[in-house]
Amino acid sequence: MLTFLAVLLGAIASMGGFIFGYESGQISGFLAMADFLARFGENGQFSAARQGTIVGLLCIGTLVGCLASGWICDRLGRKWTISSAAFFYIIGVVIEVSSEKQWVQFAMGRFTAGMGIGALSTSVPMYQSESVPKNIRGATVASYQLMITLGIWTAYMINWHTEAAFGNSAQWRIPNALSMLWALILGGSILFMPESPRFAYRMGRVEEARNTLARLNGVDPYSKLIDDEVKEIDDKLKADNAQGVAPWYEIFTGPSMLYRTLLGMILQAGQQLTGANFFFYYGTTVFKSTGIENSYITSIILGSVNVGATIGGLWIVKNCGRRKALMAGAAWMFMCFMIYAFVGSFVLDANNPMATPTAGKVLIVFTCLFIVAFATTWGPLVWAVVGEMYPSRYRAPAMAVATASNWLFNFLISFFTTFITNAIHYFYGLVFGGCCLALFFIVYFFMMETKDRSLEEIDTMYTSGVNPRKSAGWKPSVLPADVKVAENKETVPARLMAHDERAFPENPNSKPAMAQNPTQAV
Structure with missing residues (x-):
């Protein structure tokens, strides 16, 4: 039950x-504000290098935080890592708000x-995927992407109001300082939530894990x-412990882990290589062809x-494969990019978009169609898929490396897009279109x-070599009584993977299946 x-x-x-x-x-929005330009620009404007550095250094920081977060999650726990990362974020905001003239x-x-x-981008999906019931796990983890879009939209709205209301540094300092409020809400409220039951179980806190699972499942x-469910977790943990302490490089050498680690990295990088930022970059130019000159209005339309679409995407995550x-x-x-690139290159008058209103309208339609496609599929689903791909033994470092690839390509795209679009303009869309086709x-x-x-069933699917094209119809019952997992010395009873929460009614009178503490994994 929910x-x-x-x-x-x-x-x-x-x-x-x-x-x-x-x-x-x-x-x-900051980059277009008069006071921000006067303080940090060069003669009232930003060079491509300075703008790329200001925008891109966030992604470099997330890359560093993401790589460090795997180790921190396994030491502090999931919820304490989330709280610590939120409060650490405030330090960065203070440095930003207190800037006077030095860009x-x-x-x-x-x-x-x-x-x-960066630490939040690893620890949040990990915490969610390990905690919530599997029937809502996909939608819950995907809600991380929904909140990203809500955060972007909120920033657009606040920038729009402060830019119009103030003529001094309050234009950008007020929305910038509000960032601390969101971090305080997260950092404080997460401490009242239970720890991930799977992490608690690995730490030997069996009753805490059992009670948390019960409360979350009702x-x-x-x-x-x-x-x-406890039996599944315990058997997987025993199999992990029998292999000893896992060094970091086992995310590449462990059973089926090279396959999964590379796949996770490709999917996370692919979320950036779909080209969503390309549409937001050219959005202002496209909307000018219909007479909308205010870049803040353009941003709000695209953000809305x-x-x-992301709200609709949660339904897709919950109900579709x-x-x-x-x-x-x-x-x-891919289709949107092909139309966008060729219409923008051969039909739209880039120097005077108002002279080609039909081309402008076509680009606007396919801009919005692209955003709908991204927001309902690759936006939310990648976080869900990567969050459930790895076994508990390797989950923290593998998710950190996978998510780091997202931030690496986020930085590369944010830094180099200005240079590339200045050189090849709308043909840049062909690059992203090709990436979308490859991702298919x-x-x-x-x-x-x-x-x-x-999560335990998913691990078994990968280690037992299930064909991905037939994985939707795979059932644990098709395995023999004991499956020898490829490259793994441990034997995993197939019956343990047959758990389906819909098949088990509540039975308060049952005796505990696990009376002893598990062997703790360090």
């Missing part, structure tokens, strides 16, 4: 996405804030549902489409269908 605690836990943790979205969304100080503030955001701690949705989204975005086939040939499966 419980209030599960929804609340997912919502509070997703504030990490809101913080990132807000920090990312506000900078485009380097503001840029380094974004770098510092980025380290906190059943008795000793019901059949919880007994079987993004938010509305991961593979079908990602492939459909990639094909849809990567998902088709290599990614498992993981909808409505427990």
Whole structure:
């Protein structure tokens, strides 16, 4: 059953996405504000290098924070890492707000804030995927992307109002300082939530894990549902412990881990290589062809489409398969880019867009269609898929490396887009269109269908070599009684993977299945 605690836990943790979205969304508005230009620009404008550095250093910071967060998550725990990262982010905001004339100080503030955001981008999806019931896990983890879009939209709205209301540094300092409020809300409220039950179990806190699972599922701690889930976790943990302490490089050498680590990195990088930022970059030019000159209005229109589509995307995550949705989204975005690139290059008058209103309208339509495709598929789904791909033994470092690839390409695109578009203009869309086409086939040939499966079932699918193209119909019962997992010395009983929470009614009178503490993994 859907419980209030599960929804609340997912919502509070997703504030990490809101913080990132807000920090990312506000900078485009700052760069156009008169006071910000006067303080940090060069003769009233920004060079491509200075603008790219100010924007891109956030992504470098997130890359560093992301790589460090895996180790921190395994030491402090998931919720304490989230709280610490939120409060660390505030340090970066203080550096930004206190900047007077030195653009380097503001840029380094974004770098510092980025380290906190990077840690959140790993720890939040990890915490959500390990905690909430599997029937809402995809939608809950995908809500991280929804909160990113809400954060971007909120920043657009606040920038629009402060730019019009003030003529001094309050234009950018007020929206900038508000970032601290969102971090305080997350950093404080997450401490009232339970720790990830899977992390607690690995630390030997068996009763805490059992009680948390029961509260999140809305059943008795000793019901059949919880007994079987604890049994799954315990058997996986014993198999992990039998292999000894996992060095970091085992995310590449462990059972089926090279496959999963590279796939996770490609999917996270692919979220950037779909080219969503390209559309936001050229959005102002396109909308000018219909007479909309105010860049803040343009941003709000695009941001509103993004938010509305992402809300619809949560339904897709909950009700449609991961593979079908990602492939459909990639094909849809490929089509949009082909039309966008060729119409923009051969039909639109770039010097005088008002002279080609039909071309402008076509570009606007396909801009919005692209945003809908991204926001309903690759935006939310990548966080869900990567969050459930790895076994608990390797989850923290593998997710950190995968998410780091997202931030690396985020930086590369944000820094070099200005240079590239100045050189090839709308043909830049062909690059992203090609990436979307490649991602379609990567998902088709290599990614498992993981909808409505427990994390332990998903691990078994990868280690037992299930064909991704047939993974949607895979059932644990097709395995022999004991499956010898490829490259793994441990034997995993197939019956443990047959758990389906819909098959087990609440049974408060059941006896506890696990009376002893598990062997602790360090």
